Amino acid sequence: MNRIQIIQDDITRLSVDAIVNAANESLLGGGGVDGAIHRAAGPELLIECRTLSGCPTGQAKITKGHRLPARFVIHTVGPIWLGGHEGEAELLASCYRNSMQLAIAKGLSSIAFPAISCGVYGYPIEPAAQIAVKTIAETLQSSDQMEKVYLVCFGDKVLTAYTQALNQCLSKSQAST
Numbered sequence: 001m002n003r004i005q006i007i008q009d010d011i012t013r014l015s016v017d018a019i020v021n022a023a024n025e026s027l028l029g030g031g032g033v034d035g036a037i038h039r040a041a042g043p044e045l046l047i048e049c050r051t052l053s054g055c056p057t058g059q060a061k062i063t064k065g066h067r068l069p070a071r072f073v074i075h076t077v078g079p080i081w082l083g084g085h086e087g088e089a090e091l092l093a094s095c096y097r098n099s100m101q102l103a104i105a106k107g108l109s110s111i112a113f114p115a116i117s118c119g120v121y122g123y124p125i126e127p128a129a130q131i132a133v134k135t136i137a138e139t140l141q142s143s144d145q146m147e148k149v150y151l152v153c154f155g156d157k158v159l160t161a162y163t164q165a166l167n168q169c170l171s172k173s174q175a176s177t
């Protein structure tokens, strides 16, 4: 669990192996963190994304980082919140799981996630943070390769939710040892 670290920062500034982009299924850019990543990475990122033919919700695809300090960008598409009865929780978990597995398969040892679906896509932050921490912790249990996972918060509400989710996960894992 100590491999997971919550930070407040702009994800485009992080010098990690991979940053995760909260994209849409076209992978052709947008607003929010998607827009920030494309602006910082430069036009070559969009040119590379065009070769990927999009990405279904819950899945993840990897590109180079181009002008970003990060070596790679893992583009994942979170679910749009529709009230919680359309499989949103499992799709969000799949975003974290597939991004982690893609990074591990690529041999990466550090990754940074934004709060996927918690902006434009309207996912309630508290349950989204619980899903993020639980899924990442589960993936880390089966891999020593990944040394650092940053949960990048962009605002106090997300920071509070992630901190509570991580503390709960820590206390559960300590109780079970």
Ligand code: APR
Pocket (backbone or CB within 6 Å): 009, 010, 011, 012, 022, 023, 024, 029, 030, 031, 032, 033, 034, 035, 036, 078, 114, 115, 116, 117, 118, 119, 120, 121, 122, 123, 152, 153, 154, 155, 158
């Ligand atoms: N660094 C870190 N986090 C950021 C940054 C940044 N530079 N910019 C925004 N965020 C945060 C938001 O505050 C939010 O907590 O990323 C989280 C995800 O919000 P969005 O970027 O709106 O992503 P999402 O809710 O998944 O919606 C995806 O929005 O931008 C479009 O093309 C994107 O259609 C897709 C949709």
